[in-house]
Amino acid sequence: xxxxxxxxxxxxxxxxxxxxxxxxxxxxxxxxxxxxxxxxxxxxxxxxxxxxxxxxxxxxxxxxxxxxxxxxxxxxxxxxxxxxxxxxxxxxxxxxxxxxxxxxxxxxxxxxxxxxxxxxxxxxxxxxxxxxxxxxxxxxxxxxxxxxxxxxxxxxxxxxxxxxxxxxxxxxxxxxxxxxxxxxxxxxxxxxxxxxxxxxxxxxxxxxxxxxxxxxxxxxxxxxxxxxxxxxxxxxxxxxxxxxxxxxxxxxxxxxxxxxxxxxxxxxxxxxxxxxxxxxxxxxx
Numbered sequence: 001x002x003x004x005x006x007x008x009x010x011x012x013x014x015x016x017x018x019x020x021x022x023x024x025x026x027x028x029x030x031x032x033x034x035x036x037x038x039x040x041x042x043x044x045x046x047x048x049x050x051x052x053x054x055x056x057x058x059x060x061x062x063x064x065x066x067x068x069x070x071x072x073x074x075x076x077x078x079x080x081x082x083x084x085x086x087x088x089x090x091x092x093x094x095x096x097x098x099x100x101x102x103x104x105x106x107x108x109x110x111x112x113x114x115x116x117x118x119x120x121x122x123x124x125x126x127x128x129x130x131x132x133x134x135x136x137x138x139x140x141x142x143x144x145x146x147x148x149x150x151x152x153x154x155x156x157x158x159x160x161x162x163x164x165x166x167x168x169x170x171x172x173x174x175x176x177x178x179x180x181x182x183x184x185x186x187x188x189x190x191x192x193x194x195x196x197x198x199x200x201x202x203x204x205x206x207x208x209x210x211x212x213x214x215x216x217x218x219x220x221x222x223x224x225x226x227x228x229x230x231x232x233x234x235x236x237x238x239x240x241x242x243x244x245x246x247x248x249x250x251x252x253x254x255x256x257x258x259x260x261x262x263x264x265x266x267x268x269x270x271x272x273x274x275x276x277x278x279x280x281x282x283x284x285x
Contacts, residue, residue: 002014002183002187003034013176014046014049014187017043017175017179018050020138020173021050021175022050022052023084023159023163023181023257024162024171025053026118026119026175026273028053028118029053029054029055030047030053030120030121031054031055031057031114031115031118031119031121031235032054032056032057033114033120033121033122033123034056034079035207036058036072037196037205038185038195038199039066039124039125039176039184040191041188042176042179042184042187043121044056044076044079045193047121054121055123056076056078057080057081058079058080058081058082058162059084059110059114060083061106061110061208062084062087062088062089063088063209063210063229065198065222065226067196067197068196068224070073070237070270071197073195075194078079078156083261086109087130088208091105092237092240093236093243095244096237096240098233098237098259098263099212101212101213103211106208110155110203112175113245117170118170118171119171120172121173121174122173122175124136125174125176125179126180135149136151136177137151137153137177137268138152138154138174139151139159139172139173139175140151140152140171140172140174141170141171141172142171142172148164149275150162153194157212159206171232202221203218203221204218205213205218205281208227208234210223210229210233220264233260234256237253237255237257237263238255239247239259240256241253241255258282261282
């Protein structure tokens with residue numbers, strides 16, 4: 001629930017999120033990371049309600065669901081669509097392997113470079129994964145080394161430290177960090193917001209087609225809906241296999257289809273992870 005009764009009174013999550021945004025509004029405005037999904041819709045409209053200045057950016061990955069791209073263009077025309085220097089297909093060939101859960105070079109190459117030198121707003125939430133409960137906070141400062149990342153809470157001292165932090169790196173505000181899925185949908189329905197129709201078709205997340213962070217069944221569904229994307233992955237994987245063999249690199253596949261099966265299906269998590277680690281240890285400079 002967006003409003004909860006606590007021992008200290010009513011907790012209004014919308015008001016708290018707006019306060020987080022208003023407290024650190026920079027003169028040039030926020031860089032708002034917009035994905036077109038339900039969470040980014042919330043931060044976009046919360047920023048509107050807060051009256052803060054911002055420019056919203058959507059990073060096109062070239063493996064985006066067409067329905068999502070159309071939804072953004074039709075409903076959020078002010079969102080800036082940033083196109084990548086290289087397509088996913090070229091990046092897979094460049095890296096000699098597709099992105100995996102362990103080595104998510106795709107996010108680094110296609111999404112995470114935006115907003116350098118700005119204060120960024122994201123829709124990150126603790127409810128999305130148990131890992132995020134320990135390494136994400138309402139306010140963050142990212143450094144060049146992951147271990148140097150600074151996390152700040154909502155108390156006054158932490159807020160002052162965040163505001164005064166002069167370290168090099170990206171400062172991030174996560175206004176809905178403590179929202180549950182139900183809170184997100186309650187906000188969307190209470191504001192009468194349109195959302196991408198893929199949610200009504202059974203999708204729980206609207207990431208890239210074939211994203212290794214999605215569940216296998218969801219990835220299978222994606223490839224059923226978008227056979228041309230699957231065909232392009234297979235053609236690209238064929239090139240990867242040929243390139244690895246030509247360069248004398250370790251190659252446990254004979255065809256692009258073999259690589260697809262290795263990438264898509266977990267025949268045993270331990271086996272898959274060991275294979276991924278071995279390949280990247282040998283191919284990464």
